[in-house]
Amino acid sequence: MVACECKCEEPGKDELSKQLELIIDEYRGKSSGLIQVLTKAQELIGYLPKWALISIAKGLGVSLQEVYGVVTFYAFFSLIPRGRHKISVCAGTACYVKGTNMVIKTIREALGIKPGQTTPDSRYTLEIVRCIGACGLAPAMIIDGKDVHGRLEAEQIPEILEQYA
Amino acid sequence: MITLTIDNQKIAVEEGTTILQAAKKLGINIPTLCYLEKINEIGACRLCVVEVQGAKAFVPSCVAPVAEGMVVRTNTPAIVKARKLVLELILSDHPMECLTCVRNGNCELQTLAEQFGIKEIRFDGAKTEYPIDDSTPAIIRDPRKCVLCRRCISVCKEVQTVSVLTAQERGFDSVIAPAFNAKLADVECVQCGQCSLVCPTGAIQERDDTDKVWAALADPKKHVVVQTAPATRVQVGETLGMEPGSIVTGKMVAGLRRLGFDKVFDTDFTADLTIMEEGNELLQRIQTGGTLPMITSCSPGWIKFAEHFYPDLLAHLSTCKSPQQMFGPLAKTYYAEKEGIDPADVYCVSIMPCTAKKFECGRPEMDDSGYQDVDVVLTSRELGRMFKQANINLPGLPEEEYDAPLGISTGAGEIFGASGGVMEAALRTVYEVVTGKELPDINFKDCRGITGVKEATVQVGDLPVKIAITNGLGNARKVLDKIRAGEADYHFIEIMCCPGGCIGGGGSPIPTNTEIRLKRIDATYIEDERMVLRKSHDNPAVKVLYEEFLEKPLGHKSHELLHTHYTPRGLWQEEE
Ligand code: SF4
Ligand code: SF4
Ligand code: SF4
Ligand code: FES
Numbered sequence: 148m149v150a151c152e153c154k155c156e157e158p159g160k161d162e163l164s165k166q167l168e169l170i171i172d173e174y175r176g177k178s179s180g181l182i183q184v185l186t187k188a189q190e191l192i193g194y195l196p197k198w199a200l201i202s203i204a205k206g207l208g209v210s211l212q213e214v215y216g217v218v219t220f221y222a223f224f225s226l227i228p229r230g231r232h233k234i235s236v237c238a239g240t241a242c243y244v245k246g247t248n249m250v251i252k253t254i255r256e257a258l259g260i261k262p263g264q265t266t267p268d269s270r271y272t273l274e275i276v277r278c279i280g281a282c283g284l285a286p287a288m289i290i291d292g293k294d295v296h297g298r299l300e301a302e303q304i305p306e307i308l309e310q311y312a
Numbered sequence: 313m314i315t316l317t318i319d320n321q322k323i324a325v326e327e328g329t330t331i332l333q334a335a336k337k338l339g340i341n342i343p344t345l346c347y348l349e350k351i352n353e354i355g356a357c358r359l360c361v362v363e364v365q366g367a368k369a370f371v372p373s374c375v376a377p378v379a380e381g382m383v384v385r386t387n388t389p390a391i392v393k394a395r396k397l398v399l400e401l402i403l404s405d406h407p408m409e410c411l412t413c414v415r416n417g418n419c420e421l422q423t424l425a426e427q428f429g430i431k432e433i434r435f436d437g438a439k440t441e442y443p444i445d446d447s448t449p450a451i452i453r454d455p456r457k458c459v460l461c462r463r464c465i466s467v468c469k470e471v472q473t474v475s476v477l478t479a480q481e482r483g484f485d486s487v488i489a490p491a492f493n494a495k496l497a498d499v500e501c502v503q504c505g506q507c508s509l510v511c512p513t514g515a516i517q518e519r520d521d522t523d524k525v526w527a528a529l530a531d532p533k534k535h536v537v538v539q540t541a542p543a544t545r546v547q548v549g550e551t552l553g554m555e556p557g558s559i560v561t562g563k564m565v566a567g568l569r570r571l572g573f574d575k576v577f578d579t580d581f582t583a584d585l586t587i588m589e590e591g592n593e594l595l596q597r598i599q600t601g602g603t604l605p606m607i608t609s610c611s612p613g614w615i616k617f618a619e620h621f622y623p624d625l626l627a628h629l630s631t632c633k634s635p636q637q638m639f640g641p642l643a644k645t646y647y648a649e650k651e652g653i654d655p656a657d658v659y660c661v662s663i664m665p666c667t668a669k670k671f672e673c674g675r676p677e678m679d680d681s682g683y684q685d686v687d688v689v690l691t692s693r694e695l696g697r698m699f700k701q702a703n704i705n706l707p708g709l710p711e712e713e714y715d716a717p718l719g720i721s722t723g724a725g726e727i728f729g730a731s732g733g734v735m736e737a738a739l740r741t742v743y744e745v746v747t748g749k750e751l752p753d754i755n756f757k758d759c760r761g762i763t764g765v766k767e768a769t770v771q772v773g774d775l776p777v778k779i780a781i782t783n784g785l786g787n788a789r790k791v792l793d794k795i796r797a798g799e800a801d802y803h804f805i806e807i808m809c810c811p812g813g814c815i816g817g818g819g820s821p822i823p824t825n826t827e828i829r830l831k832r833i834d835a836t837y838i839e840d841e842r843m844v845l846r847k848s849h850d851n852p853a854v855k856v857l858y859e860e861f862l863e864k865p866l867g868h869k870s871h872e873l874l875h876t877h878y879t880p881r882g883l884w885q886e887e888e
């Protein structure tokens with residue numbers, strides 16, 4: 148599912164929204180429950196879409212800005228649907244100099260998504276991150292938070308991606 | 313009491329005092345950046361660090377409480393170095409645009425850089441690239457100049473309870489903006505400008521409309537009239553280096569003439585008119601069982617707040633337009649007719665202590681004269697800028713009088729600028745209209761001062777009139793929630809959006825703090841006492857206006873030109 152800008156309803160939103168209200172009920176009017184509710188909401192939906200943040204803000208009696216601030220502060224929360232595999236391309240200084248842009252362009256061409264997006268088959272999510280500490284291997288990317296792939300060249304990238312089903 | 317030593321001087325202070333406050337008592341000024349007394353005490357910037365004997369690291373003095381026997385040093389070479397480092401890091405991600413910046417010469421960051429003798433920035437960091445948000449008619453945000461002090465967030469959330477700003481993302485990507493990096497025009501921002509008052513830099517500022525006014529003044533076809541809000545005469549002097557609380561009424565009039573305005577009129581005139589309309593509306597509501605309590609409608613930030621957050625209470629708002637918006641249509645009908653000028657050529661400028669007035673004058677319904685009633689609104693800060701550009705030395709000018717007829721006013725119109733002033737002015741008139749007797753004492757002292765919520769009962773003939781007065785939107789909520797819960801038995805409520813009333817409006821000179829607000833309030837009541845006439849119904853020009861044109865308060869013409877309606881607005885960035 149692509150995080151699109153259009154206003155189409157996501158499948159099953161009504162059902163999810165009902166279940167979300169049940170989660171919120173436990174903390175209704177209590178701003179102290181914000182992080183717990185967000186965590187459970189993300190477990191339920193898989194990520195935190197805008198409609199969910201609005202319901203949570205209303206339910207707990209806090210502003211949307213407060214909810215959004217917390218969501219963007221903790222890396223654990225995601226505003227976009229996540230794929231099975233997370234590709235994190237390093238944009239630290241060393242990588243940047245050696246070709247972060249090339250890496251992103253190649254992935255974009257291979258998968259058809261921009262950073263911050265997920266492929267329609269929910270296989271990959273692409274993001275750009277600050278230095279991952281693999282400067283010796285620049286330009287580098289890290290997949291699923293554990294596999295570092297370094298000294299990347301455009302031709303190799305599709306092969307690497309293929310390994311993640 | 314707690315005894316401690318700061319820079320070798322002993323002092324005893326109460327428990328819970330911060331090191332910063334204790335040092336201040338000793339006359340030691342520790343530099344600060346993010347700190348804003350009682351509003352933003354979060355220890356974010358670390359410019360205020362001091363050395364505490366025995367502590368492993370420097371402590372931020374604005375949040376660190378004193379402790380018994382503490383030994384503090386505030387300006388060792390190591391501390392100076394640490395503070396310089398903080399500044400250099402901020403400046404490494406700051407556009408060096410002082411020469412073309414609205415805050416040039418009045419910027420806390422610039423002052424600190426000068427004070428610490430920053431000569432070079434040793435770090436060549438990446439620059440933040442968030443775009444400028446100029447989506448609203450009143451407020452412009454430039455995240456590039458933001459130092460992430462969070463004062464704007466605190467003022468918007470804690471003082472105004474509007475809460476449209478938040479810090480989002482982490483580290484270098486941090487930005488202060490509405491959720492989803494939305495534009496201010498698309499959220500509940502009421503355009504009050506309180507954030508622009510507290511921002512230490514040029515990251516939040518008013519939209520500068522001076523070019524439009526210069527262009528109108530240069531156009532020989534245009535008949536350019538100006539109105540000045542009650543609060544401006546106790547503000548504008550500050551923009552040109554005069555002491556807070558300086559009264560510059562006559563000098564401001566002289567200065568405006570020298571800028572080339574064809575007529576210099578006064579919003580105080582339409583403030584008096586507002587009292588005639590609103591006072592009668594109140595009596596009518598009381599006598600005919602209309603919606604009570606009735607709430608004042610002079611403050612456009614408050615109006616927008618009500619439309620977003622209390623749409624269910626809109627029937628409580630007086631239907632009177634604000635004095636600014638009563639002036640516009642009269643200038644383009646009554647005045648134009650009287651003078652034989654084509655209203656299409658009348659260009660109507662207002663000088664306001666307020667950013668929300670810029671939003672108000674562009675509201676689509678504000679065209680009852682057949683034209684946009686008020687063409688452009690300048691804040692006190694912008695007028696100060698025009699005086700500077702024209703090389704007008706305000707303090708040295710003679711005192712001149714406003715033009716007739718729309719420049720004639722009473723003390724009642726003048727006190728609109730301070731919290732409680734509209735209420736006091738209304739009481740002066742309502743009392744005499746109802747009882748037919750002269751007020752023994754026209755000073756309603758219960759209405760005055762900057763207490764957040766003021767309440768009183770005033771005996772008007774047989775009727776005990778229950779009133780409430782609030783300033784700052786957080787305080788308005790307290791009273792509004794009571795109305796919602798059916799627990800309010802007031803007749804009349806004055807609500808002002810900004811702390812202290814208009815004299816503390818978002819378009820005021822910078823700095824504006826509690827101390828300065830109090831000085832401007834004192835000056836306001838001095839002006840009131842200096843006036844020969846102090847009750848709106850005594851205003852001779854208002855009487856003539858009714859005789860010649862409007863006929864009577866709440867009459868047909870009044871409804872057409874001086875009254876308005878409100879628009880319920882959404883919340884939460886929801887799609888309709
Ligand atoms: S915000 Fe201050 S330091 Fe920055 S450009 Fe403007 S005047 Fe200069
Ligand atoms: S103008 Fe007022 S409501 Fe809008 S962001 Fe600033 S403080 Fe908040
Ligand atoms: S916009 Fe101004 S007040 Fe707000 S955090 Fe940035 S520098 Fe501070
Ligand atoms: S002023 Fe104390 S941390 Fe900013």
